[in-house]
Amino acid sequence: MRKFLLLLTLLPALSFGQSSSDGLDIDLLYKGTTEDANKPLNKVQVNDTIVIALKLNNLDSSHQITYIHTDVQYDSDAYAMTSYTFNTPTNSQNTVGNWSGNGMKMVFTDQHDKNAVWAQWQYGSYTNDASATGWQVEHVQSIAPTDIGSVEYATLYFKVKDGGSGHDYTENIIITMARATDNITSDNANNAEYVYPTGKVRAYETQWITHTPLEDLDSNIYVKLNANGNIDLTKIKVKVIEDGTEKADLTFDNGGSINITDYILSSTAEYKLQFHTTYTDSEWQTITENAVTLSDAVLVLKEVGAFGHGGSNTEFDYGIQYPNADSDADGTINPQDAFNILGHVIGSFNYYPGGSYAFATTFPIIKTDTYDDYKKSDFTSGTAVSGVHEKTIQSTSVTGEIDWSASTNNLEYKTTVLGDVNLSYSSAVATDGEGVQSINISNAPALSSKRVMNPLYIGAKNSREVFGVGVADVEVNEAFLNTDTQLEGDEIVTTLTLTSEDVSGFQLKINYDTTRLNFDRVVFETGNTTTNFAKQAADGRVNIGSLEQGGVAIANGSTVKVYFTGDVSSPVGVVTVFNTDAVNTNGERLILNLQ
Amino acid sequence: MKKLLFALAFLTVVGCMKDEFITEIDSVIPELEIEGAIGMKFYSNNISDTDMFNIKSPEDSEYSIEIKDVFGNLVAKSTIKAKAGNNVYAFYTRAFKEGHYTISLHKDGEEIQVLKQQIS
Numbered sequence: 136m137r138k139f140l141l142l143l144t145l146l147p148a149l150s151f152g153q154s155s156s157d158g159l160d161i162d163l164l165y166k167g168t169t170e171d172a173n174k175p176l177n178k179v180q181v182n183d184t185i186v187i188a189l190k191l192n193n194l195d196s197s198h199q200i201t202y203i204h205t206d207v208q209y210d211s212d213a214y215a216m217t218s219y220t221f222n223t224p225t226n227s228q229n230t231v232g233n234w235s236g237n238g239m240k241m242v243f244t245d246q247h248d249k250n251a252v253w254a255q256w257q258y259g260s261y262t263n264d265a266s267a268t269g270w271q272v273e274h275v276q277s278i279a280p281t282d283i284g285s286v287e288y289a290t291l292y293f294k295v296k297d298g299g300s301g302h303d304y305t306e307n308i309i310i311t312m313a314r315a316t317d318n319i320t321s322d323n324a325n326n327a328e329y330v331y332p333t334g335k336v337r338a339y340e341t342q343w344i345t346h347t348p349l350e351d352l353d354s355n356i357y358v359k360l361n362a363n364g365n366i367d368l369t370k371i372k373v374k375v376i377e378d379g380t381e382k383a384d385l386t387f388d389n390g391g392s393i394n395i396t397d398y399i400l401s402s403t404a405e406y407k408l409q410f411h412t413t414y415t416d417s418e419w420q421t422i423t424e425n426a427v428t429l430s431d432a433v434l435v436l437k438e439v440g441a442f443g444h445g446g447s448n449t450e451f452d453y454g455i456q457y458p459n460a461d462s463d464a465d466g467t468i469n470p471q472d473a474f475n476i477l478g479h480v481i482g483s484f485n486y487y488p489g490g491s492y493a494f495a496t497t498f499p500i501i502k503t504d505t506y507d508d509y510k511k512s513d514f515t516s517g518t519a520v521s522g523v524h525e526k527t528i529q530s531t532s533v534t535g536e537i538d539w540s541a542s543t544n545n546l547e548y549k550t551t552v553l554g555d556v557n558l559s560y561s562s563a564v565a566t567d568g569e570g571v572q573s574i575n576i577s578n579a580p581a582l583s584s585k586r587v588m589n590p591l592y593i594g595a596k597n598s599r600e601v602f603g604v605g606v607a608d609v610e611v612n613e614a615f616l617n618t619d620t621q622l623e624g625d626e627i628v629t630t631l632t633l634t635s636e637d638v639s640g641f642q643l644k645i646n647y648d649t650t651r652l653n654f655d656r657v658v659f660e661t662g663n664t665t666t667n668f669a670k671q672a673a674d675g676r677v678n679i680g681s682l683e684q685g686g687v688a689i690a691n692g693s694t695v696k697v698y699f700t701g702d703v704s705s706p707v708g709v710v711t712v713f714n715t716d717a718v719n720t721n722g723e724r725l726i727l728n729l730q
Numbered sequence: 731m732k733k734l735l736f737a738l739a740f741l742t743v744v745g746c747m748k749d750e751f752i753t754e755i756d757s758v759i760p761e762l763e764i765e766g767a768i769g770m771k772f773y774s775n776n777i778s779d780t781d782m783f784n785i786k787s788p789e790d791s792e793y794s795i796e797i798k799d800v801f802g803n804l805v806a807k808s809t810i811k812a813k814a815g816n817n818v819y820a821f822y823t824r825a826f827k828e829g830h831y832t833i834s835l836h837k838d839g840e841e842i843q844v845l846k847q848q849i850s
Contacts, residue, residue, distance in 0.1 A: 619794070620808045648824040706808040707783075707795055708822035708849075713805055729804040 152250040152342055158335025159315045160192040161205055161252070163308070163342055164287065176344070178397065181297045181351040184217060187308065187344070188287035189275060191315075198317040198329050199282035205252075205275045206312040207291065208241055212269040213307040213348075214293040219275070221289050227279040231289070234274050240267035241311040253336035256312035272311065278318075295348045309343035349400045354539055356399050358408060359547045360391040361503065363560045365425070366550065367414075374409040375399070386413075399537070406534045408546070412494045420492040426552040426560030427479050428716035429642040429680055430724035434556045435460045435473035437722040442686055450722075453558070454570035455506055457514035460556045462486040466517055476554050480642055480680065482672035487553060496553075503547040507568030557724055613726040614638045614717045620706045627652055627699040629710045631679070633661075634730065637688050641717040641727055642680035645697055648709045649675040652701035661693040669697075686720050758784050758816045769843050770795075770835040772821070776848045779823040787812040791837060798832045805831075823849050 154160050166186040167174045179185055189205050209216065221229040242262050247254035261267075275289045298304060313336050317329040358373055368387045375383040375398040383398040399406055412419065436442035438450040438460065451457060460468050462475035463486065478484025488496045537544050549562035564570055614635040621628055629645065647654065654677055657669035661681045669679045677697060683689055703709050717727035762784040764771050772783045785793060790813050797806040805826070810819065826849045835842040 618804070618807050620806065621810075646825045648822050650824055651822065703820070703822060705810060705819035705821070707810065707819055708797070708806065708808075709825060710808075711797075711806045711825045713803075729807075 152339050153248065153337065154339045155194060155331075155335045155337040157194050158337065159200065159313075159331050160194065160337050160339040161203075161310060161313055162188075162190040162192065162340050163207075163310050163338065163344065164188040164190045165341070165344060166290075169292065176346050178349065178400075179295055179346060180349040180353075181295055183295045183348070183351075185214075185293050185295060187291045187293060189289045189291070189310075190287045191283065191285050192339075193285050195331070195335070198331070199319060200284070200315050200331075201279045201282060201318040202314075202316040203277050203283060203288060204314055205289070205310055206241075206256075206272050207275055208270060208272045208309050208311045209293065210269050210298070210304075210307040211237060211271050211296075212302060213296055213298040213304055215296060216273060216291055217294050218292045219289060221277060222286055223277045223283050223288055224279045224281045227277050227283070229277045229289075230274070231291075232274045232276070233271055235261070235270075235272040237269060237271055238263050238267050239272055240270040241272070241309075243311075247334070248337075250310075250338040250342045251334050251336070252310055252313040252338050252342075253315070253331060254333045256314055257333065259312065282319075297348065297351075304347045305345050306343040307345065310338040313338070350402055352399065352402060352539055354537065354541050354544050355394065355396045356537060356544045357546065358385075358387075358393045358395055359503075359545050360387050360393075360410075360500070360550065361547065361562045362391060362550045363558075363562060365422070365560050370413045372411050372413065374411070376407040376409055377401075377404050381409075402534075402537075402539055404534065406537075408533055410500050410548075412498075414494065416493070419494050419497070422560065423479075423487075423492055423497050423552055423554075424644070424714055427476060427554035428559075428714070429477070429480055429640050429682065430716050430718045431460075431554060431556040431559075432473045432477040432480060433640055433682070433718045433722045434724075435468065435476060436470065436684065438468055439470050439473065442684055442722050449572070451511070451556070452572050453564045453568075454508075454510040454513060454572070455501075455551065455561075455564060456556050456558065457511055458509070459551055459553060459558075459561070461514075462554055466514075476556070477668075477682075479554060480678065481668045481670045482676075482678040483670055498550060498552055500548050500550050503549050503565075506549040506551075506562060507565040507570055509570045511572065559724075612719060612723070613728055614641065614719075615728050615730050616641060616643070616715070616717075618712050618729050620710045622703075622706050625700065626655070627701060627703065627706055627709060629697040629699075629712075631695040631697070631712075633689060633691060633693045636691050637719050638691075638717055638725065639686055639688055639720045639722070640680065640682035641689075642678070642715065643712050643727070643729075644672075644714040645677040645679060646711045646713060647675070647677070647699060648701075648703075651703050652699040652709055655698040655700050658696045658698070659694075661689050661695065665689055665693075667695075669695075682718075683720075686722065688720050758818060762816070762818065764816070768837075770833075770845065772845065772847060775846065776850060777821055777823060778850055780820045781823075782818050783821050785810070785812050785817045785819065785835065787814055787817060789814045793842075794836045796834045796836060797826075798834075800830045802832075 165176050166172060166188055168179060169184040169186060191200060191203065193200055219231045223229055239261050242260045243249050243255055244258040246258055277283060277288055293308065315331040315336055360368060360371060362368055368391045369389060372384055372386050373393055374381050375395050385393045385395065387393050433442055434450060438448060457468060460472050462472045475484055475486040479486060533546050536546060551561035555561050617632040617634050619630050654671050657679060659667040659681060661667060664685060665681045665683050667681045669677060671677050679695060681689055712729055715727040715729065717725040719725050761773050762771050764784060764786040767788040768786055770783065770785050773781060792809055792811055794807055794809050796804055798804050828850050831847055831849050832844060833847050834844045
């Protein structure tokens with residue numbers, strides 16, 4: 136695209152210009168700005184200083200260049216020449232003279248090519264009428280004792296100005312005339328000066344610059360995405376939309392940062408960010424399955440007093456958990472929300488908008504301040520917060536958030552997964568966020584098992600690693616489940632045996648070789664009061680779980696047997712178990728380890 | 731060559747098949763031979779669906795095979811019954827995500843051998 140724009144910029148010159156072929160070409164060469172030599176012309180802003188070189192290309196092998204002058208005309212409403220340098224042999228006499236003053240403009244003769252600048256010197260003319268107001272001409276001359284050669288013999292520096300509303304920036308810097316000679320007379324019989332002839336001195340490849348400068352916007356603008364460590368940030372992308380038109384599609388780096396400075400070019404345009412992902416649909420569905428588990432459902436049950444002896448309505452630690460738990464989006468938290476989440480765990484119900492596991496419907500990306508400061512009272516009062524209640528990826532205007540006077544702007548976002556009530560796949564809430572629920576003596580959690588405020592918690596055993604300042608989930612307990620797959624007669628049987636105390640719920644998924652096995656049945660021996668579930672999902676996997684909603688423990692040694700039929704000669708590899716989760720009798724999450 | 735070896739192993743195994751298991755053969759192809767009295771061996775570090783592997787046992791016994799993912803999480807465990815000598819089994823891979831796994835052989839709770847394998 137950039138090349139295309141450059142091509143468009145150069146099109147006039149390329150269309151009409153031609154090389155002198157065996158004379159002298161003078162190229163008006165754009166060389167970036169004094170701040171950034173690589174800055175493309177189409178990104179030049181008001182108050183940048185652009186660097187323009189006059190590059191000679193002597194195509195006449197019989198003659199040298201010992202005298203050259205080039206007239207460079209510019210519109211002083213758009214540019215101010217600030218300085219110049221020469222690159223010529225020692226003892227050259229170099230001068231830059233503004234001979235025209237303000238109000239002189241070239242009138243090209245149509246009897247010669249526009250870029251035949253020696254011819255234009257001879258046959259063109261100047262005007263000082265109203266059309267010439269603001270135009271000036273610099274006479275860039277070098278008289279050298281030896282060959283100047285094919286070099287950038289002069290470099291001019293122009294500060295870019297705002298020409299004002301309606302200013303025509305066409306050809307605002309242009310080579311109008313030039314003359315070149317070979318004054319070394321001793322090398323010819325007549326001791327004559329050689330003047331590069333008419334039609335043999337051309338402005339080529341570029342004769343002029345046409346560029347409408349961008350606003351003087353010097354702020355560096357970044358999008359910062361703070362996601363849970365389970366999310367691969369390099370698979371998240373953001374599109375920069377300017378007035379409804381996509382300008383860039385950029386990928387976050389490992390640190391969750393994207394520099395969008397090059398695409399925010401106007402303080403008056405409306406910019407939006409559109410997040411999307413390169414995760415496949417299957418990969419993303421797996422993330423939602425891993426994020427929303429039995430412990431999320433139990434946490435909701437506790438919040439509404441439907442688990443054990445709970446019911447304090449103080450189970451959530453952060454305001455952002457409330458909209459996350461509101462799986463039916465009715466503005467209240469009730470047992471149905473927990474059952475919806477449980478349905479998701481089982482694979483029997485999809486509460487996401489449109490029944491879609493798509494990135495856009497499951498993964499709210501929320502402005503950091505909103506995320507950190509969203510309070511329970513916001514939820515209960517029905518305060519709709521963009522990105523939380525909409526359940527869509529935001530495409531919110533960010534223009535108003537940018538402080539153009541600041542050297543750096545960070546557009547910061549955090550993320551969650553709808554239904555991830557315990558925030559296991561969500562960004563940590565800032566410890567000083569208004570969304571942190573107040574804790575007092577009466578509702579303070581037990582230190583041994585509750586989430587605690589932890590500014591930097593790094594990977595002790597049985598604890599999920601969370602890097603950075605924020606609030607970390609700390610899972611201090613774990614449970615164990617023995618798994619074993621055997622051939623028993625004509626059946627393949629996977630036996631799961633609970634080997635821990637104080638476990639009131641567990642879940643897992645069984646993946647099996649669907650090309651060889653057929654899922655037959657599940658037999659639970661988990662007690663009379665336990666709610667058990669086993670459901671074959673659409674992809675063939677079997678979701679299994681047990682929950683003692685009364686908050687009592689499922690007996691240590693309880694078993695779940697999964698029966699398959701099929702034709703295999705060994706049990707090795709035909710069944711795998713994954714996506715495990717468990718809760719204890721207090722409804723707190725446990726790490727469930729297979730053994 | 732690998733397919734040929736599979737075919738040879740399969741023919742050998744089928745000829746010796748008892749009950750529902752593929753077990754107990756007097757000799758195996760060289761690639762699956764195990765030095766010593768006990769152990770487990772695959773053709774290579776890469777396991778494809780139905781690749782054969784050998785468990786050599788000094789006596790009739792039960793063994794468990796544990797398969798852990800790259801993070802060390804147990805994802806599968808199976809119990810197999812082996813006869814004294816070489817026991818060739820099929821390894822099924824379609825329930826696995828492709829990747830690196832650690833496969834260990836256990837007897838009576840004791841770890842006998844650990845192998846790093848790629849399952850594809």
